[in-house]
Amino acid sequence: MEQIITRFPPSPTGYLHVGGARTAIFNWLYARHMQGKFVLRIEDTDTERSTQASVDAIFEALQWLGIDWDEGPYFQTQRFDIYREYIQKLIDSNQAYYCTCSPEQIDIMRQKAMAAGDKPRYDGSCREKGLDKSDKAVVRFKAPLTGTTVVEDVIKGHMVFQNDELDDFIICRSDGIPTYNFVVVVDDITMNINTVIRGDDHVMNTPKQILLYKALGSPLPTFGHVPMVLGNDRARLSKRHGAMSVTAYRDMGFLPGALINYLVRLGWSHGDQEFFTRDELIDVFNLENIGRSAGIFDLDKLLALNAEHIMAASPGDLVDPLKPFLKKAGIEIEEDDYILQVIETLQPRSKTLEDMAEAALFYYLSDISYEEKAARKFLKPAALEPVKILTEKLAALEDYSHSNLEEVFKAVMDETGLKLGKIAQPVRVALTGRTASPGIFEIIAILGPNRVIPRLKKAIQFIENRES
RNA sequence: GUCCCCAUCGUCUAGCCUGGUCCAGGACACCGGCCUUUCACGCCGGCAACAGGGGUUCAAAUCCCCUUGGGGACGCCA
Numbered sequence A: 001m002e003q004i005i006t007r008f009p010p011s012p013t014g015y016l017h018v019g020g021a022r023t024a025i026f027n028w029l030y031a032r033h034m035q036g037k038f039v040l041r042i043e044d045t046d047t048e049r050s051t052q053a054s055v056d057a058i059f060e061a062l063q064w065l066g067i068d069w070d071e072g073p074y075f076q077t078q079r080f081d082i083y084r085e086y087i088q089k090l091i092d093s094n095q096a097y098y099c100t101c102s103p104e105q106i107d108i109m110r111q112k113a114m115a116a117g118d119k120p121r122y123d124g125s126c127r128e129k130g131l132d133k134s135d136k137a138v139v140r141f142k143a144p145l146t147g148t149t150v151v152e153d154v155i156k157g158h159m160v161f162q163n164d165e166l167d168d169f170i171i172c173r174s175d176g177i178p179t180y181n182f183v184v185v186v187d188d189i190t191m192n193i194n195t196v197i198r199g200d201d202h203v204m205n206t207p208k209q210i211l212l213y214k215a216l217g218s219p220l221p222t223f224g225h226v227p228m229v230l231g232n233d234r235a236r237l238s239k240r241h242g243a244m245s246v247t248a249y250r251d252m253g254f255l256p257g258a259l260i261n262y263l264v265r266l267g268w269s270h271g272d273q274e275f276f277t278r279d280e281l282i283d284v285f286n287l288e289n290i291g292r293s294a295g296i297f298d299l300d301k302l303l304a305l306n307a308e309h310i311m312a313a314s315p316g317d318l319v320d321p322l323k324p325f326l327k328k329a330g331i332e333i334e335e336d337d338y339i340l341q342v343i344e345t346l347q348p349r350s351k352t353l354e355d356m357a358e359a360a361l362f363y364y365l366s367d368i369s370y371e372e373k374a375a376r377k378f379l380k381p382a383a384l385e386p387v388k389i390l391t392e393k394l395a396a397l398e399d400y401s402h403s404n405l406e407e408v409f410k411a412v413m414d415e416t417g418l419k420l421g422k423i424a425q426p427v428r429v430a431l432t433g434r435t436a437s438p439g440i441f442e443i444i445a446i447l448g449p450n451r452v453i454p455r456l457k458k459a460i461q462f463i464e465n466r467e468s
Numbered sequence B: 001g002u003c004c005c006c007a008u009c010g011u012c013u014a015g016c017c018u019g020g021u022c023c024a025g026g027a028c029a030c031c032g033g034c035c036u037u038u039c040a041c042g043c044c045g046g047c048a049a050c051a052g053g054g055g056u057u058c059a060a061a062u063c064c065c066c067u068u069g070g071g072g073a074c075g076c077c078a
Helices: A018-033 A050-063 A079-090 A103-115 A180-190 A207-215 A246-251 A256-265 A278-284 A300-311 A315-328 A337-349 A354-365 A372-378 A381-395 A402-416 A418-432 A440-445 A449-467
Strands: A005-008 A037-042 A071-075 A094-101 A136-140 A149-151 A156-164 A170-172 A195-199 A222-226
Touching: A005 A018, A005 A195, A018 A037, A018 A050, A018 A195, A018 A222, A018 A246, A018 A256, A018 A278, A037 A050, A037 A381, A050 A156, A050 A170, A050 A256, A071 A315, A079 A170, A079 A180, A079 A372, A136 A156, A149 A207, A149 A354, A156 A246, A180 A402, A195 A354, A246 A256, A256 A278, A256 A300, A300 A337, A315 A337, A337 A354, A354 A440, A381 A402, A381 A418, A381 A449, A402 A418, A402 A440, A418 A440, A418 A449, A440 A449
Parallel strands: A005 A037, A037 A071, A195 A222
Antiparallel strands: A094 A136, A136 A170, A149 A156
């Protein structure tokens, strides 16, 4: 079988948003699954809106996601010679023509058509005029007036379009820059793209493009149009739905594998399976199981999936991604045994890396502050005696192993007649400043005597000051 | 307005192609409970859907038609 070649063609008019990322992921996964090729192409023919900053932002997002390409990036603005050649071919074969109608005239045409209950389109005024190239002339494709164009879509199935619904669309602007529908086709032909997976919003372009393939005498690629991602109001995803850009999710503490997992699963399924690693996806991803209906972006589910990915990760793999979040709190870390243990205790209780960093603070801060409610409830006179006894015993203890700590606590329980909970909560507040934390034995073992004893003493003092 | 697409719990979905095993399964969220030194994790249980109407058939979530609803496209943007 022919090698599968897919592509992702973003236009650099902004950052990479989650919808675009999803189609990139689909194309990339399919290419990897089929052991084919994945091509990156930057569609920058809109010179007004394209920016280098956007190009950089797209690369950054793709890299963070771990989506790599085998060919490119190609830039359309560097391929004008090729386009010119193909446009000439169409003109020479009488399949395209120059048109001098002004944008204003065309506006009027559209309004008339609309008023008549028709589809707004160009009326073909210049179609048979045989005009020559001139300053303000655009080039239009001479589309068939009758018949139908059929799109065989691997996702949506068989779609039929009446050719009289299509008009003679512009393939080259008056400034000489070719337009989208044309350059896409020329690029896909010359780059040997045989599988085009793209958003639903392109279905209407497909018959136009098919006509172009035929005019150019090229075989058709396989088309697949994936449904859109909607916001929670069922409208197309946009800024007002919250974060859109891929890197915003990185900055909120999501793991790339979790975002990919979520985005793929939104619109594609593999039985009841919800959790996928990157390699699993490459292994089982296919086009057949892409759904046909649009999906709503649900942050809660992404969050849950991110928690799962955090839990499934090995602590060492989380060190680097976690660094920037700790840094924000002024904490610089390096990969040592301490951070690894810290991460391990936080994995089952973090939905994002931001959560994790926040919860990790007490492990690093030299001077922890107490949450007011926690201190009021637990750092009170009744806790004084057990905490004092515990402090003495811990100061004398050399090996902070789980079993040793358990024995120490048991001894305190015996001496005071208190239950573990009565002792553990004040200690937890003394050590972390809060009422919620990883297991008390765990944190004592990790913190070690150098941090534990001073914190306990500080708590004792706090209680005594409060008494007086 | 015209054209195209879609329609299962609040959300993502399995099932639909190859009708019966589905008084519809899983996941997120939500609500109970268990575990427990806290918070989580985990486990157990609950709530909750085949848009509506017609057909076809012994039998329809599954096939056909209509209605309704939703989305997308109609650019010298991509």
